[in-house]
Amino acid sequence: MPSIIAILNxxxxxxxxxxTINLAAALQQxxxxxxxxxxxxxxxxxxxxGYSIEEPNTIYGAMKGEYPLPLIKTESGITLIPSxxxxxxAESELINEPGREMILKQLIGKLPKENKxxxxxxxxxxxxxxxxxxxLTAADFLIIPVQAQFLAMRGMAKxxxxxxxxxxRLNSNLKIGGIVITQYDKRKTLNKSVTEIIHDSFCDKVFKTIIRDNVALAEAPIxxxxxxxxxxxxxxxxxxxALAGEVLKLK
Known part of the structure; x- marks a missing residue:
């Protein structure tokens, strides 16, 4: 069975x-x-x-029960289920569906086994x-990206x-894979202070890898x-x- 990781904040x-896109690419590498x-x-x-938001089949139709999860094999070799x-x-349309929190988990369970x-x-x-x-109901692990900025901690308790x-109530197997600090600039005192606070607050839940502020990361999706x-x-x-190396060790 594949390891399922939700990336959330x-x-x-x-x-x-x-x-999501670059961790996927690193794991593929x-x-x-x-x-x-x-x-x-x-x-x-x-x-x-590089795909359009007008794709004929998307996660939306799949969650409404119109067809199975649509798989697009991208040029990079990573498979995409588009939105x-x-x-x-969907939030309001599915609100009265029985077992509405389980829809994605059931769809993933029906993916062709030959995909391996x-x-x-x-x-x-x-x-x-x-x-x-x-x-969260479908996932084995949760990764929380947190910006190295003043308001980063707001909402973490929630x-x-x-x-x-x-x-x-829904998924006793869910684990926090880790918190990853993003958009970090070592020249900024504030970034260092926020990083220290995050480490003090969450200790071993924080990945060792820090994602530095990097213009190439912003340019690539364009x-x-x-x-x-x-x-x-x-x-x-x-x-x-480096982050992919840590994710490979999650158990």
């Missing part, structure tokens, strides 16, 4: 999508077969792979609504509370590429490769 702009799921109605992950802007409506996936990464929306609950509830296709010698490429 209900604060926007913390590099969730950047982490290490010889793993990876599937990514765009569970965000903004469809940034889909566009970062669309309509996905934002090693990892499934889920890019969650910046909220703690029904879509995010679906991801995330931890939701995780506890999910573990208790070209529909991951960091290894765009600039494999950049700090961003090195950092996500």
């Amino acid at each position: 209900h604060k926007g702009g913390v590099s969730k999508t950047t982490t 290490k010889g793993k077969k990876v599937l990514v799921i765009d569970l965000d109605g903004q469809a940034n992950l889909t566009e970062s792979f 669309c802007l309509d996905l934002a409506a 996936l090693d990892y499934i990464l889920i890019d969650c929306p910046p909220s703690l609504g029904l879509l995010t609950l679906n991801a 995330i931890m509370n939701v995780i506890s509830i999910v573990q208790e 070209h529909g590429k991951n960091i290894y296709e765009y600039n494999k010698n950049s700090n961003g490429a090195k950092d996500y490769m």
